[in-house]
Amino acid sequence: MAKLTKEEEVLLSSYSPASSTKGNLFFYVNALIISLAPIYLFYGVHQMEIADSWIVWALSSLSTAYLLAYSCKNQKRLLKHQIVMKRGPAVDREINAKYANDKKMSIKEKEERALFRKNEVADSESTYLSIFYTNTLFLTIMLIFAFFLLANVAPIFNLLLSTSGSAALVAFLSTAKN
Numbered sequence: 369m370a371k372l373t374k375e376e377e378v379l380l381s382s383y384s385p386a387s388s389t390k391g392n393l394f395f396y397v398n399a400l401i402i403s404l405a406p407i408y409l410f411y412g413v414h415q416m417e418i419a420d421s422w423i424v425w426a427l428s429s430l431s432t433a434y435l436l437a438y439s440c441k442n443q444k445r446l447l448k449h450q451i452v453m454k455r456g457p458a459v460d461r462e463i464n465a466k467y468a469n470d471k472k473m474s475i476k477e478k479e480e481r482a483l484f485r486k487n488e489v490a491d492s493e494s495t496y497l498s499i500f501y502t503n504t505l506f507l508t509i510m511l512i513f514a515f516f517l518l519a520n521v522a523p524i525f526n527l528l529l530s531t532s533g534s535a536a537l538v539a540f541l542s543t544a545k546n
Contacts, residue, residue, distance in 0.1 A: 391495055392441070399436035402503050403429045406510055406531050413515075414523035424524050428531045435535035436502060442542035443498035451490040451497075459486045502538060510534040 407425050410416050416425075463482040467473050513530035521529070 391444075391491075392437075394495065395437040395440040395499070396433065398499050398503070399433040399440065400429070402436060402506065403432035403531065403535070405507075406432075406514070406527070409514070410523060410527050414526065416523050416527070421524065421527075424527060428527055432506075432531045432535040435532070435539045436506060439502045439506075439535070439539045439542040440498045442539075443502055444494045446542075446544070447494040447497055448490045451493050452486050455489050455493070456486055459489055502542070505541070506534055506538045509537055 407429065410421075410425075411418070460482050463478060463485055467478055467481070510530050513534055514526055518526045518530055
């Protein structure tokens with residue numbers, strides 16, 4: 369079995385399902401912000417006092433943030449391949465136009481640059497699209513749970529069930545294969 373070159377290892381790692389540290393941090397910060405947003409609704413609408421409810425708010429926010437970050441990672445993995453397939457021809461045209469006059473560059477090197485660029489474009493687009501999709505789905509489900517399905521439940525249980533339950537449902541939906 370032949371050893372892989374450094375360029376081949378970088379290329380293979382770029383197509384792995386694992387997110388980078390920067391991507392994970394981005395997912396967790398975004399998830400924390402989105403998980404804190406419903407607190408304002410429960411404070412204003414259900415008149416939950418800060419001194420009485422801070423433990424419930426903290427538990428709800430932390431569990432929701434973890435589940436939303438997990439959902440974003442899963443959704444990114446699902447979207448990345450689709451975006452590579454859709455954006456591939458455009459990236460190929462971009463790379464060919466950029467290096468058309470460069471006679472010193474081989475075809476293989478142009479193809480490698482195109483692969484790196486495709487992965488870069490797909491990574492950033494899938495990150496933003498997964499965050500948008502996950503946040504929209506979470507907030508929609510949470511609002512339906514909190515103000516329609518669980519409207520007559522005690523505010524503390526409403527908060528826990530609507531936020532953590534919505535995040536758990538979004539996490540479950542993000543584990544789909546396609």
